[in-house]
Amino acid sequence: MTGATRTARDRARAELAHEIKSAARRHLAAQGAQQLSLRAVARELGMASSALYRYFPSRDDLLTALIVDAYNAVGERVEHAVEAAAPAEHPRVAWRGLCQAVRGWAREHPHEYALIYGSPVPGYQAPEQTLAPFARVPFALLRILRDSGRDLAGPSGASALPGPLAAQLQTVVDANGLDVPPPALARALFAWTGVFGIVGFELFGQLAGSVDPADRFFEYAVERHADLLGLD
Known part of the structure; x- marks a missing residue:
């Protein structure tokens, strides 16, 4: 895999991770952190849950990313x-x-x-x-x-x-x-x-x-x- 391909893939991955976190923040605003659900976030983005798990393996991983941000x-x-x-x-x-x-x-x-x-x-x-x-x-x-x-x-x-x-x-x-x-x-x-x-x-x-x-x-x-x- 060339450096250009790797860079493009990394950029796409970063952009999707950003979209996932943005959707999660909307869920925080609507339902609170206790009700945050990876499946609900995946549905909003039109993703399969299994695809989202490759970015955030658990709800706690997604919460940690939001907290750090x-x-x-x-x-x-x-x-x-x-x-x-x-x-x-x-x-x-x-x-x-x-x-x-x-x-x-x-x-x-x-x-x-x-x-x-x-x-x-x-x-x-x-x-x-x-x-x-x-x-x-x-x-x-x-x-x-x-x-x-x-x-x-x-x-x-x-x-x-x-x-x-x-x-x-x-x-x-x-x-x-x-x-x-x-x-x-x-x-x-x-x-x-x-x-x-x-x-x-x-x-x-x-x-x-x-x-x-x-x-x-x-x-x-x-x-x-x-x-x-x-x-x-």
Whole structure:
């Protein structure tokens, strides 16, 4: 088989895999991840199920592909926003950009957001290949902290981490080779889960009747978390 033939075949295979994932996303939007069916996707595309299995041998393989794509999509959006803000010079602006990028992507892709940040799919165990894509957003936040030039060790005394939490976070730092101390990681996790919590509440209607639309509340929360992170 010539290189040109192999390239054309690889391109055709990639295009069909893209069509399969696009159809699967439509099924996610209509029925949710729990009801995702390879047979239903194959029917929509006019394919035999056996042909689709050559691309994705199981429902879990297809879910993994969708999850990896979603993590990479939001991660790329966030990284571009942080890079554009020059985090070393404007860490607070970079943090705002990160938060706005997450919220903007979530509102454009609510079903994919639910897939990666919502309730786990029963019976599905995410494989190791999802870890690096997942880490892109939190690593972007850690980059902002590292580049901010502030003392990441944090205060001592009453505001210091309790011993068990400090040990727990030190294990995370050591296991992942993070170049931030446990107090900075604790603040990053606090801010990260806070922002994603607001986005999730907004996306799934939990703020209706209170701060809906949530624009001003989201902006307020972003600034208060920036204060917590010590971003100038």
